[in-house]
Amino acid sequence: ARKYRIAVIPGDGIGKETTPEGLRVLDAAARRFGFELELTHYDWSCETYAQTGKMMPDDGLDRLKDSDSVFLGAVGWPGVPDHVSLWGLLIPIRRGFDQYVNLRPCKLLPGSRTPLADRRPEDIDFYVVRENTEGEYSSVGGRMFPGTDREFVSQQSILTRIGTDRVMKYAFELAMTRKRKKLTSATKSNGITFTMPYWDERFAEMGKRYPEVQTDQFHIDILCAHFVQHPDWFDVVVGSNLFGDILSDLGPAVAGSIGIAASANINPEKAFPSMFEPVHGSAPDIAGKWIANPIGQIWSGAMMLEHLGEKAAADAIVNTIESMLRDGGPRTRDMGGQAGTVDVGKALAEAI
């Protein structure tokens, strides 16, 4: 049987509650579609940080590197600053494993509560492809003249040709697999006049290789407006690290699915494991109550299976989520129901 090694990091808060449900559904899919998942659990989290002073051991990446994928819950806890929790676990994995694509589906699921008037599932169904290793999240910067009137801080945005081209290529390839074959680029070359014109240049250049893909581009300000006013315009959207970050929260927000959105941090060449995580955080306010919605985690599991080559199993999970929501299956509170985390996970696993 086909066999995949999965590193499981539940992390903090509701991550500990949603991850088991993700695994429950993955297990059901494995049995139905005839493959095996070999799981290794890691308790790396803000809790272990409190005990050991580290979010993960020094050889953390080494321990993960022979897995086929990393399945993550959520990272972060009140009292532990972001530069410890995120920069001690999430960001090192993204960068260390060169997961240069952050992929997020934006989909209006049946029964999800979009804040938009008159929008139906067929109107919102697109992907945001975010560059995940460079751009505005750079490590080049600093402060001068501290404490004086001359004080200033500076931080560079960096776009490399290699980094830009490879994420563009991924986005064009993804667009090729879609019915509409449409790709939109997020830019701001009218205001940010060194990096963003280069982004546009590489986008145009890569476009020549994909004549079948219909392209357009918008400045990020008006693009955000269009996400709200015309979400039906979009099929695949590609953006820099920051613009992709913004759009991949805004997209699920307009679709009413921000609490259940999934995300994949992908190394497309499979030189390193890719990582799959829900968009939501550790939600300290509801952690421990077992009422968190596990759909984001489960959906992330589906993305993981697709990446591993188990497309049929991935589709089965997404379809089951959609039909369960449409047919009034168990729902957690955020979707207007009364079910607990485990109820939803069990219902989905059984349906599969």
Place this chain on the structure above:
Amino acid sequence: ARKYRIAVIPGDGIGKETTPEGLRVLDAAARRFGFELELTHYDWSCETYAQTGKMMPDDGLDRLKDSDSVFLGAVGWPGVPDHVSLWGLLIPIRRGFDQYVNLRPCKLLPGSRTPLADRRPEDIDFYVVRENTEGEYSSVGGRMFPGTDREFVSQQSILTRIGTDRVMKYAFELAMTRKRKKLTSATKSNGITFTMPYWDERFAEMGKRYPEVQTDQFHIDILCAHFVQHPDWFDVVVGSNLFGDILSDLGPAVAGSIGIAASANINPEKAFPSMFEPVHGSAPDIAGKWIANPIGQIWSGAMMLEHLGEKAAADAIVNTIESMLRDGGPRTRDMGGQAGTVDVGKALAEAI
């Protein structure tokens, strides 16, 4: 009588059609509230660029500098690249006159078509305060190793203490004039780890001087999501040049007023003239048809009067716009009516 010198730059496209209506309403307000406007017209535009090779004359800023305000239509025309039209006119005025605050009201006006379900005028009524001179729009950057695999571009974001503190101060002062006295800061200090933590630091520091103002902050990604999901949370929002740019398009978009939104580029010390312009562009697709909605221009005129100290006149214009929309006055096509640009301007001028 109180007298103000106004430099009028209609610019391109529909700017030429909306500016006269803005002036018509300003004139009506001047007569009713007993002040005078002394107008000087400048034809600077992409048209004059075609003839002279310049968007404005070399001594353009000098000519404007003794005005009390600049009243601008729209700048830009197909065939003239942004780095010519914007960087040859709009941006030099913003920077040359140290208009370090870009202020944009986000308001759900009666009868405007918000894309959101179930939102009413009382739900959306806030200001975005954008830093308008530094930040991500910097002139420090470049490209190395062109044409090779090592090629990269780099651009610095710069936050100075002076530049950051003064826009924060403006935002806190504005919050103090509002009923809710609430100020939200847009950040991304979890990902952009040199500049944005500094932004947070200065925000916290300035907050100490305004204990009555209730503050909060969100990372820009989730803040954009909140604009869509909870626009009623916001009262005054302060952001860097880029984040403010994004939020001040997104805000009007959720309010359904992006076609009629107003904006002010302000030098609060009045050391230089401030500039008032609608958010919309020159709209080449409808230019020449006299169907453009002049409300953004007229609303910008109201912001100009407020800046000049004519608060009663400014309020009268905004109230007249609101009551005309509520009571089914003439509307242009974008608002579902049949009226032309001039009809709306005349109706508002008469009502005042």
